[in-house]
Amino acid sequence: MATIADVARRRVQRSMVELGYHPNAGAKALAGRRSHITALVTLLGPVRKVVGMTSASRSERTVGHGPRAGTTFPVEVATHVAGVLEHASGALSTLVMSFDVWAAGLPHIEIYGTEGSLSVPDPNHFDGPVRLFRAGAETKDWEDVPVRVPKPDSRSTSPAPPCGPLPYRRTRAGRSPRTPAADTEEAKEHAL
Structure with a gap:
């Protein structure tokens, strides 16, 4: 017997196929407040320009742990993102976000x-x-x-600021302080 959750899940999955929906890892990271872009905007100021490239290193992945461990699924979105953010201050940020690494010490x-x-x-x-x-x-x-x-x-x-106490320091040289909310909104624009 199917539960309401099962019926709802199937309806959502059907709609995703019909609409050609592809999950966006960047949007998912922002929705979960796990974005270093927000911290970079907070530390270095607004972003003026973005350049980047994406790739997917394989066409299939296998779930490594949890209840779906061993399940193989097709990779339909970029799994590696490399970019450069040019801040209005002239600073450049190099950004790498990847699901394609086994371990990192960066x-x-x-x-x-x-x-x-x-x-x-x-x-x-x-x-x-x-x-x-x-x-x-x-x-x-x-x-x-x-x-x-x-x-x-x-x-x-x-609510906590995206990179601790740092968002509240930008007041010198006639600039008004930026709030974490303003930085988060700007980061969303550049990530998506």
């Missing part, structure tokens, strides 16, 4: 400037140190930078 976000490099922890979890490497420093070590406001609780049900 930093989540690093910013390279004329005075040094800044490493920011994963903006989805609000944990880890903010680290700075200063150009011309006597030691060649990264230093932890103290965070000046309390970190939000990553398990909190209240």
Whole structure:
């Protein structure tokens, strides 16, 4: 006997086929608030231009774990995205999002400037140190930078900014502060 959920699922799946719907991993990431694009816009300002390419490394994938483990399904969307965001400030962001890697040790976000490099922890979890490497420093070590406001609780049900306390700092040089909501909306425009 089919349940209401089974009937509804089949109707949705039929509609998806009829409409030619293809899931968009970028949209899914934004819907789940798991987007480094939001953090980049928050840190470096509005995006003026985007260039990028996508690919799919294989035509089929197999579910690795969970109740559907071992199930093979066709790949119908890009699974690897590489892009460059040109911010209005002139800064460039290189962005790579991929389902095609087995493991990675890359930093989540690093910013390279004329005075040094800044490493920011994963903006989805609000944990880890903010680290700075200063150009011309006597030691060649990264230093932890103290965070000046309390970190939000990553398990909190209240809305939290997409990359911790950083969205509230853009007030110098006559610029008004941007809110996390404004940054999120702008990131959605560029990701989709």
